[in-house]
Structures are given as C-alpha cells and as structure tokens.
Amino acid sequence: MNKTTHLFGLVTIFVLTCLSPKQASAKYEAIDVKDGGTIVGVVRWEGEIPKRNKLKVTGQDKPCHTKTLVNEELVVSDDAKVRWVVAYIKKIKRGKPFDFDVDKPVILDQQGCQFSPHVALVGKNQPLRILNSDGVLHNVHLYAKKNEPFNRSMPGELKELNLTFNYSERIHVGCDIHPWMSSWIVVAKHPYYAITGTDGAFRLEGVPAGTYTVEIWHEKLGKMKSEVSVTSGGEARVEFVLKRK
Amino acid sequence: MPASPQLTDAEVHTLMAYIREIQRLGWLDVLRDEFADDDDTSLEELDDISHMRVTPRDPIHVTRPKLGFQRNLDTGRTLYAANCASCHGLTGRGDGLNMPLDEQGKPIVVRDLTSGEFRGGTKVEEVYKRIRCGVPGTPMSAAVALTKEEVWQLVYYVRYLARR
Structure with missing residues (x-):
C-alpha cells in the first residue's frame, strides 16, 4: 500500500481536499530564435455591424450602477474589426521561451461589476492576480475543465486572489452574485498567443521560419484557421473574416 | 449502505484504491467527451488530469475554536x-x-x-x-x-x- 493511500485511510472525518496542482509535463521546447519572423493578422467582420446589448443589472450593490454596462461578448468596431479574438499558432513544437516576468502577474479586475479585461491571456504557470476594485462581495467562479474548477468568495475587503494554471485551456469566468459578469481566461501553451484589440489586429513575433497553421477562437463565433509561411526576419500577413453563424 | 466491519484495514485500502480507479476512469470518460473535437489536447494530457482529479490533496483538519472564543x-x-x-x-x-x-x-x-x-x-x-x-x-x-x-x-x- 503506498504512502498516500495509507495517509488517506488514517484521516477519517472532517477532511477535505483543497487545491494543490502538480506540475504538468511540458511538450513545447524553448529554443533561441535568431532572426525570427512576425505574423501580422487582422480579424474582420462581414455583414451588418452587430449592436452591443445593455446588460441587465440587478441588485443593490452600488458599484454595479455607476454606468451602463454593455455586452463584451461580440465587439465589432464601426470599421468592421473584431475585438477579443484569441489568435495562436497551432501545434508549434519549438520556438522562443515564455518571456513573462513572474513578478508581474496578469491582472483580472472586477470593476463596476464587470471583469476587466474581458479576455485575459496567461501563460502556463504564470501568475494571474484577480482584483476586487469594487469593494463589494463577488465570487470568482472559474469553470475550468482541465485545471481544477475554482470558486472562491471575494468579499469587498479581500483585494486580491492569486492563481496559476497547469494546463492550457480556455476557462469561462463568472460571478454567481452578479450573473451578467462574464470573462475568459486563456491559458497559453506556448508564447505565440495574442488577443485582438479594438482594431481587430494581432501580432505574433519571434517565430522561427517555417509553415504554420494560425488558428483564431472567439467565444461566440468559434474557430477558424489559416496556413501561414514565415520567413526569417520577414512579415507574414493573415486575414480572417468572421460573420454571424 | 451498511457498515462492513468484517473487512480488514488492508482490504478497505484495496477497495478504496479500486473505487478511486473507477472514479478516475469516469473522469477520463467525461474529459474525452469534453475534448473530443479539440485536436490540441492529447489523450496523455487527459490521462494525467484524470489522475490528478482523484489524488487526495493535503487534508484540512477542523478544530474547535480555542478556549476563550466568544460566540457573538x-x-x-x-x-x-x-x-x-x-x-x-x-x-x-x-x-x-x-x-x-x-x-x-x-x-x-x-x-x-x-x-x-x-x-x-x-x-x-x-x-x-x-x-x-x-x-x-x-x-x-x-x-x-x-x-x-x-x-x-x-x-x-x-x-x-x-x-x-
């Protein structure tokens, strides 16, 4: 009988399991990329520009009523560029190392009863810091499927919660107290991930020369992919066109 | 669910390991369904996750409040x-x-x-x-x-x- 089983047997009542993830095996190999190329992409919208709905805000919490909240799910600019699209190279085996600074965590704030940013990009094992600028009770509910599901209450006086993730996945985040709150945490497998801004653009830099598949993902519109050839020091352009499903 | 006092400690432990394996395979099924269309996810990764899901973590022991604790x-x-x-x-x-x-x-x-x-x-x-x-x-x-x-x-x- 191994030690953990034995220990488990000894502890009989009032015992529970909390989170302590172990290291997952990494497949991506970090190399020194000399004279890497850049993938420059843009995500356009085809068809009538969708309107952003007002969110139905309920309850008495003051910070939730400071301004009109609008849906962040599908954000298309007047010149038809799609925001909050995640772009990444598929199945890249080797490339530049993760260059994040462990002292500078990715921030996911709860402000005005909305998550900010709407899509947060974090590397495997990179710290994510969840803030509560509102100072009211929130609960941070991560619907993780590979990583441990996470649901912790965050009273107004608790200013931050820190998390790390062992597996790459897209995690929906909600707050059960304010059901309109919604965001996504994207845990990157390798450094070649980006999120489009209001201009619908993204850049993947330091890519070793070669042919790759670039994939995009949007929470409402799903996935799309495209082949891209990257040359040393060159700039490869790629365009995606999304429309209503 | 009746008590089973006839089982020895060793048998209970063996049973626990068996039940945990059943639970792990259940998790693996759920995960395989969930990521069936995701070609970025390997079976090896899901297998790894299923083991994690059923591995006991550090226990938390609940102790009564200290002497001098005032209910208020x-x-x-x-x-x-x-x-x-x-x-x-x-x-x-x-x-x-x-x-x-x-x-x-x-x-x-x-x-x-x-x-x-x-x-x-x-x-x-x-x-x-x-x-x-x-x-x-x-x-x-x-x-x-x-x-x-x-x-x-x-x-x-x-x-x-x-x-x-």
Whole structure:
C-alpha cells in the first residue's frame, strides 16, 4: 500500500481536499530564435455591424450602477474589426521561451461589476492576480475543465486572489452574485498567443521560419484557421473574416 | 449502505484504491467527451488530469475554536450579511438570488438555512467545512478570505438561524 493511500485511510472525518496542482509535463521546447519572423493578422467582420446589448443589472450593490454596462461578448468596431479574438499558432513544437516576468502577474479586475479585461491571456504557470476594485462581495467562479474548477468568495475587503494554471485551456469566468459578469481566461501553451484589440489586429513575433497553421477562437463565433509561411526576419500577413453563424 | 466491519484495514485500502480507479476512469470518460473535437489536447494530457482529479490533496483538519472564543451573534450577523446573504437571503430562507445556476447552468435551489437540515451535516465541524471549502459544482464558493474565528462566528450564526 503506498504512502498516500495509507495517509488517506488514517484521516477519517472532517477532511477535505483543497487545491494543490502538480506540475504538468511540458511538450513545447524553448529554443533561441535568431532572426525570427512576425505574423501580422487582422480579424474582420462581414455583414451588418452587430449592436452591443445593455446588460441587465440587478441588485443593490452600488458599484454595479455607476454606468451602463454593455455586452463584451461580440465587439465589432464601426470599421468592421473584431475585438477579443484569441489568435495562436497551432501545434508549434519549438520556438522562443515564455518571456513573462513572474513578478508581474496578469491582472483580472472586477470593476463596476464587470471583469476587466474581458479576455485575459496567461501563460502556463504564470501568475494571474484577480482584483476586487469594487469593494463589494463577488465570487470568482472559474469553470475550468482541465485545471481544477475554482470558486472562491471575494468579499469587498479581500483585494486580491492569486492563481496559476497547469494546463492550457480556455476557462469561462463568472460571478454567481452578479450573473451578467462574464470573462475568459486563456491559458497559453506556448508564447505565440495574442488577443485582438479594438482594431481587430494581432501580432505574433519571434517565430522561427517555417509553415504554420494560425488558428483564431472567439467565444461566440468559434474557430477558424489559416496556413501561414514565415520567413526569417520577414512579415507574414493573415486575414480572417468572421460573420454571424 | 451498511457498515462492513468484517473487512480488514488492508482490504478497505484495496477497495478504496479500486473505487478511486473507477472514479478516475469516469473522469477520463467525461474529459474525452469534453475534448473530443479539440485536436490540441492529447489523450496523455487527459490521462494525467484524470489522475490528478482523484489524488487526495493535503487534508484540512477542523478544530474547535480555542478556549476563550466568544460566540457573538452580532459579529455573526454582520459576517453573514456581507458573505452569505446575497444568495441565502438575510433571513436565511434562501431568497437572496433570483436564479442561481449550478455548474451545468441548471437552476439550483439555495439551501434554506432555517430548515435545520444541511446536506453537508449539521455538526459544527461539518458546517465549518462547508463554509471554508464551498460546495463544488454549485455557486457556493469557498470562504478563503475569512479568518478561522470569523468562520466559527458564521457557523454559530447559521446554527442560530436554523434554531429560530
């Protein structure tokens, strides 16, 4: 009988399991990329520009009523560029190392009863810091499927919660107290991930020369992919066109 | 479910390992379904995750509050209003939220704390555990931000609500 089983047997009542993830095996190999190329992409919208709905805000919490909240799910600019699209190279085996600074965590704030940013990009094992600028009770509910599901209450006086993730996945985040709150945490497998801004653009830099598949993902519109050839020091352009499903 | 005192400790441990393996295979099934269309996810990764899901973590032992701990209903009420009332309602009848949903997005009934029946048990240690760790799969989150003493005040306040 191994030690953990034995220990488990000894502890009989009032015992529970909390989170302590172990290291997952990494497949991506970090190399020194000399004279890497850049993938420059843009995500356009085809068809009538969708309107952003007002969110139905309920309850008495003051910070939730400071301004009109609008849906962040599908954000298309007047010149038809799609925001909050995640772009990444598929199945890249080797490339530049993760260059994040462990002292500078990715921030996911709860402000005005909305998550900010709407899509947060974090590397495997990179710290994510969840803030509560509102100072009211929130609960941070991560619907993780590979990583441990996470649901912790965050009273107004608790200013931050820190998390790390062992597996790459897209995690929906909600707050059960304010059901309109919604965001996504994207845990990157390798450094070649980006999120489009209001201009619908993204850049993947330091890519070793070669042919790759670039994939995009949007929470409402799903996935799309495209082949891209990257040359040393060159700039490869790629365009995606999304429309209503 | 009857007690099985005829089993030796070693047999119980073997049984536990077997049950855990059944549970792991169940997890693996769920994960394979979930990621069936995801060509970025390897079976090896899912296998790894399934092992993690059933591996016991560090246990938390619940100990009664220290000598000199003063139960204070006012403190309990304040903590309750700030941490619990948004879902369970100020009176504890479960009328705080309009439409709470479970992990699958299905409507879920908020426990009426005045009923005196708790799923996780009515002993103070059991209530403590529920508050501290939450209820997985439901909106009931884990109260990690509160001190031990604060959780104990809540435990006694929740029991007071049940007795009224």
